Amino acid sequence: MIDFNEYYYFAHVVESGGITQASKCLNQPKSKLSKRISELERRLGVRLIQRTSRQFAVTDLGEEVYTHAKKMLAEARAAERVIKARLCDESGTIRVMSSAQIARACLAKVLPHFLQRFPQIQVQLDVLNGPTDLTHRMSDLFLVAHDRELGDSSMIQRRIAVEPSLMVASRPYLAGRPAIAAPAELSAHSLLGLAEPCAKPRWEILHRRTGEQVAVTLDAQLASSDVLALAAAAREGAGIAALPASACAEDIRAGRLVHVLPEWTAGSTTISVLLPSREGVLPGVRALFKHCIEHFPAAMAAAEERYPERLPINANIDASSLEPCCHDL
Template identity: 35%
Template sequence: MEDLNDLAYFAAVVEHGGFSAAARATGIEKTRLSRRVAALEDRLGVRLLQRNTRHVAATEAGERFFVQAQALVEGARSALDSLADLRREPAGTVRLSCPQVMAQSYLAPILPGYLATYPKVNLELEASDRPVDLLRERIDLALRAGARIEGTAGLVTRKLGQARRVLVASPGYLDAAGRPRAPQDLARMDTFSRPGDVHDGQARWALAGPSGQAAVITHTPRLSTDDLRMQLQAAVNGIGVALLPEPIVSASVRGGVLETVLPHWSAETHMIHLLYPTPRGMLPSVRSLIDYLAVHLPACIQERSVELEDDHETAP
């Protein structure tokens, strides 16, 4: 493939009617232009320009070549200009992935503010519980939550917050099954779990009490799923007791459709991380969303956690 610079030099000479005029227009030395165009002719094996001491004109082959060369050069300039526009200010499309329940609980309250702040950015949000490969699927950012974040090789992992996991159930279920007075009472109740926590049909909850007490509860879950949204809905529907991140259940607790169970006991916190490829060459649009989430997502998590803690403190 020919050097686009040589095509640009040739096109400039034809466009401006000579080497001297092209040199004045481009700022490139006349001798360099002449040498590069001559080298281009040698490689092509065709004379592109007729030269004399007073005039330079394109040959028939040069005229045909000029049309194609000029189109290529303009196309390359347009491509570079489009990148320059993206690098000047946040603009273009940013792709973000996160689990559905996090999209509803954490992102729905704050992303409209981001879009209003950056009107030239388009956001593609993939709210999916499946694991995504950021590099292979060309996803710019991903939110993940868990006691441990895995599968982060080659990615920047930035902690944005943490959330206690609390026990919840519907008031109707607790009225029928009885409200537990101690963690050991949970073993007799209907419960939910994640499939990875179930072994030989049994799951375990490791709970911590208000004064540092520890309790490990073995239970047989009625529902095993990684979909926290499904666990939340099952708890609202009175199926059993769920152990879920505090910000996710706070709205349901405030609305009275869920009730905290053993409110002074909780499990290992969920860490919320933002993952993205190395920032080298990162576009301003992606950087703007990282910075926005770093400010507003922790505040959203904290606000919902404090609301639920306040409910605990005021409970009779």
């Protein structure tokens, strides 16, 4: 196993012209430097330095090793300069993982403003398979839509918005069927449920005016963790779906979907922004984290305003006052 410290000490000894001078420059005992050079020679099986009490000379092989060791030190110093530069300003590439509905519906309005503010930053955006798919720790930041707690995690989490889920269906699906007047009548219909794998879909139906609550566990004909896929299925007449308001408001406004039981909501969806760790957060990532907290709720509200009936998206949520699900930054 390569010990790069050996090359570090060897390069300094050669540059200093001897162990004594290198000891003074590095503030290290001469015995330590001599031992590390001997260990390097023993591991390589060659003599790098000819040294006696009166003479210090680098062998031919030692000169070749020194050439490479010097390049290693130069690259290490260059790496440190890159890190120090990144720690001083907002620049570089930020890797973001996002739920599909957030990536398509809202980030188009959030990221352009951020990139205009920070032109030295590049963002690489990938889509999460589901709200619990937070294993891609190589990502710098996560934006997740979820209808339940994400569970115990070492990640830094901040809730930035909460929106209701609306029950919707296409006009062709509803045509010729009796009007739906109460939640109990939903059981006679084909239902499209939003659910994680191996979890049974469940709608927590809430009356928006009286606060009456009805819990409905669905025997869904179609269940998926992909909100946009369920929205597409609902538009094609597959049944009644419960979708986050921002994912269906435009379809309702355009008449592609009808708001079923408009006095009721089917639970809510929370939007959270997460960081993998509290430590080592680069300025650019920290800037995007704060930008999402400040601008994401307004972007959701703007999308919701296209629907004539004002939907209760919590766009004015005070993120700084929320109890974090995991840890706060």
